[in-house]
Amino acid sequence: MVTNGGTSGSADQKAFTPDLSQAERFSQEGSDGDSSAEHRVVSYLRSLGIAEERIRKAQAEGSLDVLALEAILLPPGPRYSLEEAARATGIPGDIGIRIWRSLGFPEPRSLDETILTDEDVEMLAVAKRYLDRGVDPELLVQFVRTLGFSLSRIADAEIAAVGAMGEGLLGREISERMASRAAERPVEEVFAEVVRERVSEMARLLDYGHRRHLIFAARREINWQPGSRAGVEAGVVGFADMVGFTAMSQQLDAVELAVTVEKFGSLASDVVGMEGGRVIKMIGDEVMFVFEEAADAARAALDLADAYSADRDLSTVRVGLASGDLLVLDGDYYGPVVNLASRIVNIALPGTVVVSESMRDELDGREEFELKPVRPRRLKGIGVVRLWVLRRRGSQQRGITAQDLRQIGAQAVAEILGEGI
Numbered sequence: 195m196v197t198n199g200g201t202s203g204s205a206d207q208k209a210f211t212p213d214l215s216q217a218e219r220f221s222q223e224g225s226d227g228d229s230s231a232e233h234r235v236v237s238y239l240r241s242l243g244i245a246e247e248r249i250r251k252a253q254a255e256g257s258l259d260v261l262a263l264e265a266i267l268l269p270p271g272p273r274y275s276l277e278e279a280a281r282a283t284g285i286p287g288d289i290g291i292r293i294w295r296s297l298g299f300p301e302p303r304s305l306d307e308t309i310l311t312d313e314d315v316e317m318l319a320v321a322k323r324y325l326d327r328g329v330d331p332e333l334l335v336q337f338v339r340t341l342g343f344s345l346s347r348i349a350d351a352e353i354a355a356v357g358a359m360g361e362g363l364l365g366r367e368i369s370e371r372m373a374s375r376a377a378e379r380p381v382e383e384v385f386a387e388v389v390r391e392r393v394s395e396m397a398r399l400l401d402y403g404h405r406r407h408l409i410f411a412a413r414r415e416i417n418w419q420p421g422s423r424a425g426v427e428a429g430v431v432g433f434a435d436m437v438g439f440t441a442m443s444q445q446l447d448a449v450e451l452a453v454t455v456e457k458f459g460s461l462a463s464d465v466v467g468m469e470g471g472r473v474i475k476m477i478g479d480e481v482m483f484v485f486e487e488a489a490d491a492a493r494a495a496l497d498l499a500d501a502y503s504a505d506r507d508l509s510t511v512r513v514g515l516a517s518g519d520l521l522v523l524d525g526d527y528y529g530p531v532v533n534l535a536s537r538i539v540n541i542a543l544p545g546t547v548v549v550s551e552s553m554r555d556e557l558d559g560r561e562e563f564e565l566k567p568v569r570p571r572r573l574k575g576i577g578v579v580r581l582w583v584l585r586r587r588g589s590q591q592r593g594i595t596a597q598d599l600r601q602i603g604a605q606a607v608a609e610i611l612g613e614g615i
């Protein structure tokens with residue numbers, strides 16, 4: 195998307211158009227010899243009314259590209275301090291700075307530092323209207339924190355996606371637009387045009403996704419506690435853990451490791467989604483997901499075990515499932531059932547699915563599944579529990595490997611010492 199393209203407008207930022215030279219990125223060399231990429235960017239920033247002090251500072255820091263992106267996306271630049279914005283909007287100063295901080299933005303050196311644009315002040319005015327409607331300040335700050343965390347991850351993923359495609363894609367688009375016009379246009383003008391269009395596209399995508407997810411969240415809200423941000427849902431939570439990830443990460447370089455993690459998450463999302471579940475989050479080499487129905491969760495868990503075992507680029511996974519009442523808060527899930535599923539996955543051997551007693555009760559009698567009891571296990575912070583290995587009926591039992599024996603030994607030692615798994 196646009197963000198990486200936007201942040202790469204300077205000559206020194208190769209991520210912008212690695213397949214184009216500086217001169218090609220910004221303009222043809224002028225006869226006066228003073229048409230370097232940096233000079234062109236500086237001239238462009240001056241034409242937008244950016245203060246000389248900010249331009250000189252960006253030059254010294256090597257961040258002209260970032261300043262150019264900011265000038266395009268957040269015109270007309272910083273004009274207010276948090277203190278001034280609080281007075282203008284009527285929002286309490288402590289709430290204003292907490293909202294700014296919760297969005298994940300850099301902390302100002304002081305309340306009178308000029309860091310806010312007109313648009314920032316407008317957004318604080320929106321927050322003030324929520325307060326005027328009776329929204330609790332703590333609830334508002336928590337909402338903003340969740341929003342900021344999500345948007346930060348979206349922006350990082352956006353940059354990573356563009357970088358993976360090759361920023362030459364953006365460079366080619368700029369070149370094609372310039373070539374298609376009869377009159378010559380400054381490349382900076384075309385660049386700004388492309389940036390704004392890409393941001394607009396992302397805004398429409400975010401708006402669409404927000405509206406869709408808002409409907410799903412409203413349906414789930416039926417089970418929430420009155421007057422509370424938290425809710426309780428009856429469902430199934432599962433964890434799928436990639437076996438041997440630590441050892442694997444020592445053998446792969448950074449790029450290979452990133453590809454492996456991305457493939458792990460992508461495959462999990464596809465398998466869980468096809469059975470009607472939702473991936474809640476990735477936790478390193480582990481994925482957490484939820485289902486409404488036990489049978490759907492069981493099928494997805496078995497599919498996950500099969501899918502990873504069949505993929506030579508990925509190690510096998512082990513899956514743990516538990517069912518019951520799940521505490522829902524800001525899109526995440528908590529409570530004893532979640533803790534149980536998280537502990538169960540550590541019991542499962544590679545390529546297997548282990549389920550709680552409540553899951554066993556819900557799946558009992560279904561012809562498509564087989565449930566084999568394992569000896570009761572002591573789980574850390576939970577106690578002794580009864581567990582079952584889940585298989586498809588008629589499937590062959592998986593053989594014990596040397597890795598399994600090591601895991602079984604480690605579990606036995608932990609239980610003997612009374613620590614639990």
